Amino acid sequence: MDKKLGNILIVDDDEDILLAAKMLLKRHAQKVIIEKNPKKIPFLLNHDSYDVILLDMNFVEDTTTGKEGIFWLKEIIQRDPQAVVIMITAYGGVELAVEALKEGATDFVLKPWQNEKLIATISAAAQLNSSRKEVTTLKQAKQTLVRDLEQPFGDMLGESAGMRNVKAIIQKVAKTDANVLILGENGTGKELVARALHKQSSRASKDFIGVDMGAIAETLFESELFGHKKGAFTDAKEDRIGRFEIANKGSLFLDEIGNLPLNLQAKLLAVLQNREVIPLGASRAVPIDIRLICATNMPIDDMIAQKEFRQDLLYRINTVEVYLPPLRERGEDIPLLARHFLQSYAKKYKRPEKKLSAAALTRLQQYHWPGNVRELQHAIERTVIMSDEALIQPDDFFFLSQKQSTEGDQLNTLNLDEMEKTVIEKALQKYNGNISKAARELGLTRASLYRRLEKYGI
Numbered sequence: 462m463d464k465k466l467g468n469i470l471i472v473d474d475d476e477d478i479l480l481a482a483k484m485l486l487k488r489h490a491q492k493v494i495i496e497k498n499p500k501k502i503p504f505l506l507n508h509d510s511y512d513v514i515l516l517d518m519n520f521v522e523d524t525t526t527g528k529e530g531i532f533w534l535k536e537i538i539q540r541d542p543q544a545v546v547i548m549i550t551a552y553g554g555v556e557l558a559v560e561a562l563k564e565g566a567t568d569f570v571l572k573p574w575q576n577e578k579l580i581a582t583i584s585a586a587a588q589l590n591s592s593r594k595e596v597t598t599l600k601q602a603k604q605t606l607v608r609d610l611e612q613p614f615g616d617m618l619g620e621s622a623g624m625r626n627v628k629a630i631i632q633k634v635a636k637t638d639a640n641v642l643i644l645g646e647n648g649t650g651k652e653l654v655a656r657a658l659h660k661q662s663s664r665a666s667k668d669f670i671g672v673d674m675g676a677i678a679e680t681l682f683e684s685e686l687f688g689h690k691k692g693a694f695t696d697a698k699e700d701r702i703g704r705f706e707i708a709n710k711g712s713l714f715l716d717e718i719g720n721l722p723l724n725l726q727a728k729l730l731a732v733l734q735n736r737e738v739i740p741l742g743a744s745r746a747v748p749i750d751i752r753l754i755c756a757t758n759m760p761i762d763d764m765i766a767q768k769e770f771r772q773d774l775l776y777r778i779n780t781v782e783v784y785l786p787p788l789r790e791r792g793e794d795i796p797l798l799a800r801h802f803l804q805s806y807a808k809k810y811k812r813p814e815k816k817l818s819a820a821a822l823t824r825l826q827q828y829h830w831p832g833n834v835r836e837l838q839h840a841i842e843r844t845v846i847m848s849d850e851a852l853i854q855p856d857d858f859f860f861l862s863q864k865q866s867t868e869g870d871q872l873n874t875l876n877l878d879e880m881e882k883t884v885i886e887k888a889l890q891k892y893n894g895n896i897s898k899a900a901r902e903l904g905l906t907r908a909s910l911y912r913r914l915e916k917y918g919i
């Protein structure tokens with residue numbers, strides 16, 4: 462028999478009613494839970510989720526006014542505004558029914574009930590519940606998609622040997638379903654490559670869903686990726702679908718994969734092997750069909766040697782590897798990128814288009830760009846806003862390293878890590894410890910800056 466009524470909870474202080482309802486409904490429902498004592502309602506709500514709740518209007522303490530029923534109805538709705546509650550009463554005056562409906566009840570049945578009528582009422586309520594769930598799921602999927610669409614995403618520029626190599630790999634693998642791992646420092650264009658892979662793949666008409674593992678609290682990784690059922694943990698107030706499910710049939714981009722803790726690496730590996738996810742608190746697995754693209758700026762081979770990253774997971778995610786060289790190693794791309802950013806920011810800020818003097822260009826090519834293309838982009842953006850001249854001169858650019866030298870506070874090391882640490886400290890000093898401002902100045906995301914603070918113990 463089709464158990465389409467789902468999970469039903471019945472709360473009534475009349476044991477005969479409870480047993481009769483259970484006998485009748487258990488043939489149509491997946492599970493029927495009965496309870497005599499309404500005070501158990503909070504406990505029951507915390508421990509399971511119900512598609513429909515049948516609630517008596519009158520309990521022994523207050524037999525006719527319906528106040529106790531309304532009180533428990535409010536309790537239920539407060540805990541779960543989506544709950545579908547049908548009130549039962551033998552004293553079902555119209556007024557009481559209307560009051561219950563106003564308080565959020567879905568429907569009303571009178572005792573003694575006709576079996577067919579009761580089933581029809583519950584069936585309609587269960588359908589309403591599943592529509593509500595569907596709407597919530599769609600809303601969540603839409604929010605994620607809108608966020609992704611809002612991300613700036615343009616063409617990938619660059620004619621250096623390094624960039625030509627990157628574009629050639631993209632062309633070869635985009636059409637396959639091979640898992641791709643993109644390696645490169647922050648701001649080198651890893652996300653751009655991931656999007657290009659999706660755009661040129663057979664999944665292009667489906668979704669590209671990105672997850673920045675560096676920006677999610679460790680405790681939320683699992684629910685974010687795999688989803689959860691209501692009640693799976695304290696804050697799980699409603700079902701939530703994970704990014705794997707949202708990306709189904711499309712591409713899933715896991716940025717900063719090096720941040721995934723070891724226990725979750727094992728779970729991710731199982732998902733990739735079995736091609737299905739089990740949301741937290743769920744008993745059934747959901748099949749998934751995604752193309753996985755991962756990226757990291759971390760030295761993944763060192764992490765494997767240190768046993769911080771699983772070798773077997775690396776083999777799963779790096780069928781093809783794409784390496785993005787840092788901008789300082791592809792200086793010939795700088796003029797092209799700089800002109801492109803000059804043009805787009807002039808348009809964005811409605812400023813007349815400026816040109817770069819030869820000296821300014823040389824300066825850009827000599828700088829070491831720790832924040833790579835993102836830093837160049839921000840440097841140009843600032844110049845477009847600040848400079849009034851049509852021809853941009855070297856002094857129109859502000860770099861952290863320039864500031865240091867004019868302050869007589871030069872870096873006395875050529876060790877990249879030490880340089881980076883010093884530059885980060887300077888940026889924090891400049892902005893009185895404001896992470897967002899320092900990150901923006903450095904051309905890093907907040908998450909990347911946090912990781913570096915941890916790395917250097919700042």
Ligand SMILES: Nc1ncnc2c1ncn2[C@@H]1O[C@H](COP(=O)(O)OP(=O)(O)OP(=O)(O)O)[C@@H](O)[C@H]1O
Binds near residue numbers: 615653834
């Ligand atoms: N080759 C390129 N052509 C044009 N724009 C680029 C190029 N590479 C990077 N960008 C731009 O630079 C910025 C940073 O790129 P992206 O976010 O892809 O870098 P990332 O390596 O993923 O950074 P992170 O490691 O910090 O997440 C974006 O605005 C992107 O559009």
